[in-house]
Amino acid sequence: MGIYTNQSTSWEQYLFFERTFLEYLRYVPLSSNNNDVWSYQLSDLIVNIGSVVDSFFRNSVSSKSLDTFQGIQTHRSNVKNLKIQEFHDIFNVQYGLSNKNVYELKNYVKLSPFDKWTHNGSPFWWTDYNKVKHNRFENRKQATLNSTLHALSALFLLNVASPELIPYLVDIGVIHRMGWGEEYLKSHIVDGSINDAKPNMHEPIHAKTELFGYIYPNKSSKFDEAEQKRILSPLNKG
Template identity: 25%
Template sequence: MALEDSLTSLSRYVEFSYDNFNSYSIEMVRILLSAGSEVDVVLKDICKILEPSRKVKNISDYRDLISSKSLCFDGRLVHIPRFGLDFEPWSDWSSKEPLFWWRSYNKVKHQRSSSYSEGNLKNVLYAMAALFSANVVLCKLNGISKVCPPPSMFRSLDGAARVMGSIEGEQCLFVH
C-alpha cells in the first residue's frame, strides 16, 4: 500500500500515459527498486507455500517451481482504471528470457550509473502491476479472501480478483 501511495503521488507530476513511458526520475528509480524487491519477496513466499523444502534463489527458480505447479502467471491482466492502462506483466515469463521490467530492475540495482534511465515510468508501472498480481496469488494461496483496504490504483482483469463493495460500502479486494 505504501508503494501504491508513492505511485499515486508520482501521478501528480507525470501523467501515466504511453507517451510518458520513457520518462525517468530518482523517484521512479526508488519505486522500481522497491517494487522489484517486493516482487522477489512475494515470489519466494509463493514458492515456500508450493514446495516448502525446495530452495529457490532467483527469478528463474521461482518461474520453474511456480510453472511446475501449474500456477500460471502468464495472461494475468492488470488494469489502472484511472488512466485507462492495461498491463500483462508476466506475459513472457514462460520463456527462458528475463522479463523486460525485471531486467531493468536488476540493471538499475547493479549498474545504476549507466542504467539510470531504466528507472522509467514503463518499468515502474509493469513492476507494480507484477507486484499487485503476485500479491493476489499469495493471498489466494494463504486462504485470504478479503483484503481491506484494497489497492486504490490497480484492478485485476483476469478473474483472479475483483473489487466489490462490502456491507458498509467500503471497497475491498476479494480473491477467488
C-alpha cells in the same frame, strides 16, 4: 502462491509503493507520451519494488499450496540461491502468471506484467530492475515510468493471487463481489482463480485498489471489456 510472514505485511508494503507512485503521478501522469520518462525517484521505487517481488517469490516457495509440486523440496533446500529462471519454473508453471492481466484504472489500460516470461526470458521490467540495481549510474534511464508501472502491477498481482493472502484481502475489502458474504466469497477462490465447481456467476469476483484492478478468471462465466470496465470503475463501490 503464499508467504509465511504476517499476512498484512506484504500488502502494507505494496500499498506504500502504490501511494508513493500515485504521488509521483501528480507531476508525471500516466500517458504513452511519458512511458520513457525516467528519474532518480523512479530508480529508488523500481529497485524497492523488485526487491519485494524477489522476496515474495522466495518466501512463497514455502507455501503449503506447493507441497505437491514436483521438485519443490529441492527448491526449498536451495531457496537462497534461486533465480528468476527457477521462479518461472515454479510459479508460472503452477499459477499461469504470464496469462493473467491487471487493469491500470487511471486510463483503463490492460497490463500483462508477466507476459512472455519463460525459463530463458525475464519480464522486461525485471530486466530493467536488475540493470538499475547493479549500476544506478550507468543504467539510470532504465528506471522509466512504464517499467515501474509494470513492476508495481506485478506485485499487485502476486498479492491478490496468493492463496494465503486472499482471505485477508477479502476481510479488508480489497477482494469483493456485490451481495456475497466474506466466507462464501473465500470459498469460491482457489489459488487465484475461481473454483469452477461453483455455480455460474453474473457478477465477477474482483480485487481493486486506487491504481489497479483484477478480475478473477472463471471458465464458467465470461465478462466482456465493457462489463469488466464497469466493475473496476472507481465509480463502482461494489
